[in-house]
Amino acid sequence: MNNKDLALSLVHADTENEIINILKKEGYWDKSDDWQLYGGKENNFATIGNQKSRAEDALVEKIVNSVDAVLMAECLKRGFKTDSKEAPTSIADALEKFYNIHNGKLSNITPNERTKLAENIALVSTGSKSNPCYSIIDKGEGQSPNRLPDTILSIDKNNKLRTPFVQGKFNMGGTAVLRFCGRENLQLIISKRNPKIKIQDASDDSINYWGVTIVRRENPPQGVRSSIYKYLAPNNKILRFESDSLKLMPGNYPNAYQNELSYGTFIKLYEYQMTGLKTNILFDLNYKLSLLMPSIALPVRLYERRKGYKGHTLETTLSGLSVRLDEDKKENLESGFPVSGPITALGQKMRASIFAFKRGRSTNYTRDEGIIFVINGQTHGTLSKSFFTRNAVRHSYIADSLLVVVDCSELDGRAREDLFLNSRDRLASGELRSQIERELEILLREHKGLNQLRERRRREDIEDKLEDSKPLADVIQDILKKSPTLSKLFIKGVRLPNPFNIVNGKREEQYEGKKFPTFFTLIKEYPEIAPKDCPKNVRFRVQYKTDAVNDYFDRDNDPGKFSLYVNGTEVENKQINPWNGYINLNVLLPDNVTVGDVLCFESKVEDVSLIEPFVSRFYIRVTDAEKKNNSSNEKNRKNPSTDNKGNEGENTSHLDLPNVIEVFKNDKNWVSKEFENETALHVFEDGQGGYDFFINMNNIHLLSEQKSNGSIDSKLLNARYKYGMVLIGIALLKENNDNTEKSIEDSKNQVGNIFTHIKFTTKVLSPILLPMIGSLGSLKLDDVEIALEPEVN
Template structure:
């Protein structure tokens, strides 16, 4: 798909007589889209409404993918056919393009993606055991006719190194033929599909393609694409030609073809792919896009990080049981590396966001050298090189520092706590703490609802919400704060921050249409890794000395500026002075606070101090979502059963919610064994209270373990599984203990044992 987009852009450039390698050619893919295809005000499909007819029409004529063959694992493997109305190749040029392994023929073209020669060779090992792949192509000007060849793995001893070979005529010539039009797709009834046809361009068919058993269905195939293309640059059409014809439905479905749009992950999350005649398409899962931050580093280049905030109800392909990926590193839209929910929760410190954001790391601005140092050849992992590790460290720091994500974490945590608190009563737990004050040590100091026997006092204020901020389209001023204006001392081994205030809107640095840029003097860019954050009128520039480019005693004069195409010139701050000093011995980071220096309100509603103790919120889970008097209730999560006890949801900042399975088999069995409504309610209250106590102890133990492990980053991937397992075990025993131990063990029974 990467090379298909390249081919279409190159065709349009060549058709205009443009030299793609010349300085006058577009310098980025987005410039190429605006100039050569359609003016999208920044080259981004996201700027179009999903109902724009151009999207569908262009995809059908230029970029289509057809799926044929097997629909299930028992049937075998499907075939994928990729069709582009692009540049195409002369048959005599096949060996230098489709069939080359190291030519790097697009390296000097700035507006294409496929510069690493992975297109032809990368897919072969997934094309069944025989590696069959068909290539058919005709140059856009029609010269040379249609060329074709069939690739395969050379038959022979499978213990030898595999060799890929391709078919040629006697004498080594690529076979060719003449035809005015090709129709690459046929229906299950072997009828020609007229919806896609080519007079020039390229067709590539992958036989028996191993996409993974989970992705064999049409929905599965699209889910796999969702995770691997953050954006497609140009619109695609995906055709499932394996369907049974339905004449009553008309259109493509009458032919047995299910045709769907595909515009990339970001478009899907924010705009949906819904069309009038399509069924089963979800509405947009995202609620908006946030600017997380940007960094530049002399040895790497520029990287921009954004996030799409998600609704509570995740689309199927993003649910934890289907995908653990939440952070997607992409180059020109193509995902190169993924990081998990645990990375957001534990490493970055935003546990409430692990299922409420998708983070997009746009690494398109890395230098060519950095691309080769950072990514492994499979384009699925990070290289353990110095540059690879430094890149990951800068990404993590930029995410951790983000005020936008921190504010979202507070808001979502507050919303979740409010949902859980709607019908909750802690009277029984208060009695328990009164009887055994040691339990108070397990409770948090926030959201006080439980009175500690030795204390008293009131509660704090705040509701977890920040006042809304509305900025200008373009900045009118940029003012350094007092400390930054007086100059900054930066130790060789530390990071220091230049802070400034401005009046520009939050999305200024990442909006698709006329994005703004931070302007820094070259002397700063060349000597420092620079991380940029803009939130609520506060611009923060994090400066970290870069390797051997600085030394103690260096003094750099610099200023910060903001600029966009709507401004005649940048808006600059006053100059300031950056001084390099000796390494700092200790620079332990402090917990973030609000910009005015006041403690940030806690998600549950109180500030840091509080003489009382907060009991974690409790929500009951029922199979069908039915209500239970006196409690907040949610429907079972997907994959839950009557054997599960519940789960613990970490909201960060010490706040958790206990979700207890009301329809647990052990609880219902004990409940039904009781005579009378009152006795049954007593059993239920024992079950809920007992589960809260046992999970409280487990969570306290888990936090201690994480503290001992220095943050517990290695545990991050498994914490939810551990919590769910603990709840399952607790549910199977808590009522046995609560109901039977008082009857079996009492003072008289112990005295009888002593007497014996």
């Protein structure tokens, strides 16, 4: 067959066996001279095989390359080189110049406009449901056959390094997908240069041709340790043919190849191994890709074209998580969210956006991802939701409802290398990561809106469910008298828990801020004669009162600007945290201060409406360094005083005993806390240093013991089970607090957290707890001695 027919037959094939049979029939598969080294490197497996650890992350690289190809084509069509001064300076600038998208945000155009724009890039699923193929198609710059080895088939070429308005700059040619393409790692590439591009290579005689090649992985040859990736190019020339267009674009379901493509690039990944995401492309994969590309520059049209699916439409537009959240904000996010603000770590500037979902609404947006780190709209690393349960954060009650997006696009090159592994899907350990995590801990722990949400959720979960704690206290006290060993679990003695903050006066009213504030003042003054004391090794916090809206400093149009100076020098390492008329300012003292120094801080707030800025001045006196408390992370930190008397005067009591909440199958907590028949105990931190214990009183092993052991009153069995679980939970918590450094390191490495550990451990112990208590309690010395007597033959 001719090259065009060969290309189309490879397009329509959906299995590796079909591809191999076609290439064998044409005499290419077994002819080694027809296959060239990918990237021109014999040891290319070391680079290609050492990238993404997950198939979905690798697929993102291909989509990003298509986005870049379309943006570069728009630039070249206008006659500008992509690295020239006439070219856009950023992705946002490109979207404004090429598509008139305000501020370069897809949320600023209508869904219909996004769908129209998505016609330039397609992701199509074909083949079988169990072993799908995925085709990535774009109407971008395209490549001529002669250019393919130096572009798509290259490794370590600097093709986009100096182009400021693209997302992918890692020079890998999108090779991360290859290891996930079936057993033979087959990938089809068909491309034709965009004829609308004004700047063309006059020496390239293949400009008007389509190029077609297949990438494969060959087993290590004799004497070589690693596999080798190669591409089809007989006589070292990419196969080519002429054609005005090819039927490579999908039509109506189930037609995968009905509409014409006149130029651009078609890439097909055969039998792509993407575990857990092989369902209808419109659902799980769509949601996952949205998370991995939260601020994708251009929308992508997704087409489900595998047979056997039904629905009104089997195609949709992928616009990224940011657009999804913005469109669904009222239905899915808590009032007042998202909120955003700058953070600084080791001089590197980032922006953190906090999304708080309504109960049960986060599952279509994120699974275990709690914090995602983004560069140019693409996720490069994540931290799990266990981050929110750390002692330094204390948001276990709302951990499943939180998502934080950290935009790292402004990091310099070296900082990117320090923060992200070369695979670009994980964070590297190091000082920069530690400092960023520290800044995020402070931001989340001290955010008034999150604290209010946590307390409201907690009230909803435990109100009317709490039992009188005195019986528990009496039982524990009696146990302590009889067991000095157990008494060590309660070093401070037994005290009854206070289940809620004691709130004085009325609850906070609905806040309605103004676009431009009419005042911005310190809640408490710190003049030079009475400065605020701050230990040398910690940061200080001051609060402002204002009538500005929450997004005053972070909105797209006419944002306010907050500046802070110390002795005339601008302070970079600061956090401002607005919420409903209150602004928390957290500041790290300069490195060169000494004890006794009195520092003059001056803040300025400016916007387009102000003739003169709002200026505030306060003084900080440096005191001796504060000794670290190793028992827990800042457990005894005091909350700042505020001037909203009557709305938020709080006192908290130290909780030695947990609040115990019994859970039954017909309870709302059974669903919200994800209880199962085998569940025993779930523990949640209450945000004030205490704990709430949710105990499954319909545990299958407890019910079985009640049924089979009629000689013991069921109330006694319930009490043994409940108090036993309480003691186990307290012991595990104490062990965790006694090993704070280890638990912090575990949470950084995402091996779990203490609450997950308690959940698992008590589930494992629940079948043996009651039999153990009953059997061992009646065991006598004679029984032990008889058991230890040697057998006589």
